[in-house]
Amino acid sequence: MSATLGIAGAGLAGRLLALAMAERGWDVTLFDQDAPDGTRSTTYAGAGMLAPGCELEKAEAEIARYGLQSLPLWKELLARYGPTVYHGFTGSLVVAHPRDQRELQQLQRKVEQRAAESGVVQSVSASRLAELEPALAGRFRNGLFFPVEAHIDNRAWLDALREALCARPVAWHTSTPVARVAPHRLVTAQGDAHAFDWAVDCRGLGARTDLPALRGVRGELLYLHAPEVTLSRPVRLMHPRYPIYIVPRPDHVYLVGATAIESDDLGPITVRSVLELLSAAYSVHSGFAEARVIETVTHCRPAFPDNKPRLLYGDGLLHVNGLYRHGFLIAPALIQFARQYLETGSIPAAAQPIMEAYPV
Ligand SMILES: Cc1cc2nc3c(=O)[nH]c(=O)nc-3n(C[C@H](O)[C@H](O)[C@H](O)COP(=O)(O)OP(=O)(O)OC[C@H]3O[C@@H](n4cnc5c(N)ncnc54)[C@H](O)[C@@H]3O)c2cc1C
Incomplete structure (x- = not known):
């Protein structure tokens, strides 16, 4: 039996x-x-990012290890159960405005020190950035590329x-x-x-x-429809409070998120969070000005x-x-x-x- x-x-x-x-x-x-x-x-x-390198900024080394171990498993799972599910194993980018350049360098140093293997992060010039994401041409003078990272439509x-x-x-x-x-x-x-x-x-x-040790960490994000923006991989913007990311979905839909607030409040998104997320998105690409906000999302992550x-x-x-x-x-x-x-x-x-x- x-x-x-x-x-x-x-x-x-x-x-x-x-x-x-x-x-x-x-x-x-x-x-x-x-x-x-x-x-x-x-x-x-959630946003469905598979970002073992970027997450090293704050997460323990085990998280990156289990994340790297999971990437090939994701490929098998997607092939077996969701071949038509939108996903991309195309890496992710991190960019910063001039005032946040120091944070960008710190992130690179931290990842290089903590990653168990080399090549998790690469420093990229403005021209390489534009090759990877033509929509970012002329907008940032450098960035970081995390080649093994991926994203999936959750x-x-x-x-x-x-x-x-x-x-x-x-x-x-x-x-x-x-x-x-x-x-x-x-x-x-x-x-x-x-x-x-x-x-x-x-x-x-x-x-x-x-x-009883479990707690909620509130996360808020926005779904935008932005026909004037074409990004093929997640783009993170260094931000003084939390990294803000823009994650693509099919048909010019983008998730912009996510806050990380010590609270188990499941109530609607706050004005402050909407302002922060939208201004970050607009500062990455002005085409977000004409985007439509199609959904706001809040939930709490289960955390020890x-x-x-x-x-x-x-x-x-x-x-x-x-x-x-x-x-x-x-x-x-x-x-x-x-x-x-x-x-x-x-x-x-x-x-x-x-x-x-x-x-x-
Ligand atoms: C805004 C946001 C963005 C995120 N982005 C990412 C990301 O990009 N990458 C990433 O790796 N992670 C991300 N996460 C985290 C990720 O979404 C969670 O870690 C993951 O979904 C947790 O999965 P789970 O199955 O443990 O919990 P859940 O998905 O919450 O599943 C728990 C299930 O239990 C059910 N349940 C609860 N109580 C009961 C009960 N009493 N009886 C019966 N059923 C019950 C619920 O209905 C639910 O279906 C994000 C989270 C948030 C909030």
Whole structure:
């Protein structure tokens, strides 16, 4: 008989794990409070950048390592489950206005010091910048190029995962809040208890009752339609408070984000954030002046105090959480660790820094 697995939470982590285990013949049941389109998840709100180099500005070295490990896994996942999902493995650029040149140099130094391998970041001249992104010609005197970085349409990817799951024998209880995830057991808010060989908690911030150390870090972003702007890869602008990025989607749609505010407020975007994001976009390319604001997005990233993810394991129980601002970047590697742990009961060596017994 195949092993049974109950997963609470069908965001990025829950969907990837459900697919990975269903592919290996496990009998998988997925629970989520949301509909299958997942519009209430952090995953739906994210920007889908896979930026192991840029993130080294603030993130721990493990994040870059798991991110680099995840890039080839992303290629496999996209080929298998989402060949038509918009994505680009075309690298990303960082630019700075003259007053922020020092920050640009500091970023380059920091990345070079902290990256485990060379070539993660390259300094580029104005002419190379213009070759990479003709729309930036004459606008910046230099920049940084991160050649291995990538981006993916997060919403199309959620859809692709929904289709892949629906095509497999995975039971999916939608609109079903889970009140408790316990060893071998999930209990819904209605009080129904479901028994499994393994219960896995992928509820993101929804797991706070069981993981009180989790906190929300608010992120706001804008969707713009800018027919006068043509960018083919993410462009980050150095900013005194947080790096602001412009991430392309098909048909001249761009995401401009994202704030990072210590708060679990899910309320609408503030005027201050709109002003900061829009003026940053306009300062990168004046064609954004005529852009239409087609959507504003706010959500909170699930984070532990050190901003590192965790796989917390116990008898018949696993929590996959704290993906913070790196969920897309690192999820394939984390799910590989989770799968190896569920299959073998042992902790993969590379996962040791983020795997802990639960409860501690
Ligand atoms: C503005 C913004 C921009 C971002 N940009 C990037 C980026 O460019 N690159 C990157 O790598 N990361 C980015 N992130 C982070 C990334 O989106 C998250 O790390 C990732 O989506 C977290 O995935 P998850 O599956 O852990 O959580 P979620 O996607 O939140 O999934 C949790 C699921 O659990 C369900 N749930 C919650 N509570 C319950 C309950 N009680 N019962 C049943 N179901 C429940 C929810 O409905 C949801 O479907 C960004 C985040 C934000 C907010």
